[in-house]
Structures are given as structure tokens and as C-alpha cells.
Amino acid sequence: MKPKEEDIRIESDDIRLVYPAPCYVPDVREFLKECLNAGEKHIQGGGNMEHFALSDWLKRIRLERTLPATETTSPQETFLCYRVFDGALVGCCQLRHSLTEKTRYCGGNVGYEVRPALRGKGYGTLIFEAVLKHAREIGLKNLRADVDEKNESSVHVIEKCGGKYVKTNLIGTGKYVQNVRQYTFEL
Numbered sequence: 716m717k718p719k720e721e722d723i724r725i726e727s728d729d730i731r732l733v734y735p736a737p738c739y740v741p742d743v744r745e746f747l748k749e750c751l752n753a754g755e756k757h758i759q760g761g762g763n764m765e766h767f768a769l770s771d772w773l774k775r776i777r778l779e780r781t782l783p784a785t786e787t788t789s790p791q792e793t794f795l796c797y798r799v800f801d802g803a804l805v806g807c808c809q810l811r812h813s814l815t816e817k818t819r820y821c822g823g824n825v826g827y828e829v830r831p832a833l834r835g836k837g838y839g840t841l842i843f844e845a846v847l848k849h850a851r852e853i854g855l856k857n858l859r860a861d862v863d864e865k866n867e868s869s870v871h872v873i874e875k876c877g878g879k880y881v882k883t884n885l886i887g888t889g890k891y892v893q894n895v896r897q898y899t900f901e902l
Contacts, residue, residue, distance in 0.1 A: 716742055717802030724794065725849045730841045732794035732808065732849065735776060739795055740769050742804040746830050753831035760809040760826030762793035784813040792849075796827075796842045805838045806830055808846050812855065821886050821895055823859040824850075839872040847876060851902045858900040863893050873898050 718733040725732040735743065747765060750758055758765050762776040776793040784790060791811040798805050808827035811818060818824070825846055829838045843860075850858055860878055862869045874880075878898030886895045 716804075718795075718797050724792075725845045725852075726799070727841065727845055727848070729799055730805070730838070730845050731797045731799055732842075732845050733797060735773055735793060735795050737770075737773060739804075740773075743769055743795065746804050746807070749830050749832065750828065755828075755831075758807065759828045760793070761807045761828055762791075762809055764807075786816045789813045789815050789818070794846075796838070796845070798838075804830070805833050806842055808842050810846050810850060812853070814859065821861055821884060823861040823897065824855075825858055825860045834868065839868060840875055843872050843876045847900060847902065856902055858902065860898045860900070861895050862898070864896045865893070870896060876900075 716739060718731050724734060733739070743764065747758065751765065762772065762779065764772050767775060779791045779793070782788040782790045789811045790813070791809055793809045794807060795804055796806040796808055797803065806827060806829040808825070811822075811824045814824065825843070827839060827842045827846065829842065847858070860873050862873055864870065864883060878900055881897040881899055883894050883896050886893050
């Protein structure tokens with residue numbers, strides 16, 4: 716579905732970031748199904764869409780935009796990412812306006828997911844650039860992005876978009892341990 720003009724928050728030549736709304740639920744359902752069928756357990760930048768009925772998810776992410784910035788909460792925006800030329804949903808992303816105690820350790824400000832059928836075609840970079848543009852426009856000065864070091868595609872996207880490597884944290888326990896690279900962005 717082509718995004719409605721009033722839902723568009725950021726637009727580049729190639730990508731539109733829009734706030735999710737009930738009219739986009741069929742697109743979200745298809746996107747979520749494709750990601751889960753590809754083996755994804757968590758939809759990065761999706762506001763936990765995989766854990767809720769989509770009507771509840773829409774209410775939740777709308778409320779998240781108005782959260783206060785505290786040690787445990789942060790205002791955050793979840794977007795659907797549509798291709799300009801044909802209105803296809805290519806992914807989703809999320810921008811946390813501040814870091815909480817938890818996201819300072821692991822999580823950062825930005826998360827994104829490209830639908831499996833469209834990976835490797837440059838959409839991750841387009842989405843990330845659009846999120847950075849939006850962050851600048853709303854007055855954020857610094858951002859952090861965290862990525863599993865095994866996710867070479869996302870490491871490449873973050874570095875291509877200007878992320879400066881800070882450090883690697885060991886996250887998890889037992890067989891669920893991963894090395895998470897932290898990057899910062901000066902806006």
C-alpha cells in the first residue's frame with residue numbers, strides 16, 4: 716500500500732518512513748510472516764511486533780512516542796519503511812530518543828529490519844540514513860547503534876553511514892553469548 720501523505724514522517728528519493736496505522740496492517744502482517752518464516756526470532760526495530768496482536772502493537776507503539784525520558788523509559792518512534800517508486804514495504808525501524816539504563820549497555824538508539832526477500836539490495840543503508848536524517852531534524856545530537864558482530868551486513872551499513880566503533884560487549888550467557896559492537900554517531 717502506498718503511504719498516505721499525512722503518515723509520512725521522513726522521505727528521501729528512495730524511502731519513506733511512516734508511522735504505522737491500521738491501514739498498513741496487511742503490509743505489516745505479510746512482512747512479519749516473511750521474517751518469521753525466514754527464522755527471525757526478533758524483528759529488529761519493530762517495537763516487538765512479533766509479541767502482540769497487531770491492533771495492540773499499534774496502540775503500544777503510539778504510546779511509546781510519548782514516554783518520558785527516564786532511567787527505564789525513553790520516547791521512541793517506530794516506522795514502517797516504504798519504497799518510494801512502488802509503495803512496497805521494505806522494512807521497519809525504530810529510533811529511541813534517549814538511552815535507558817538497559818539500552819546504554821546493549822540496544823542503542825537505532826534498530827532496523829529489512830524484509831528477507833529484499834536484503835543485500837541497499838535498503839538497510841537507505842533506512843539507516845533516513846533514521847539519521849530524522850534524528851537530526853528532531854534535534855538529537857548523538858546516537859548509538861549496537862550490532863551483533865556476526866551480522867556483517869549490519870556492521871557494513873552502520874560503518875557506511877558513519878558509525879564510529881567504540882567497543883564490543885559480551886552479551887548473554889551459556890550458548891546464547893554474542894559479541895555486540897557499539898557504534899556512535901555525531902549528528
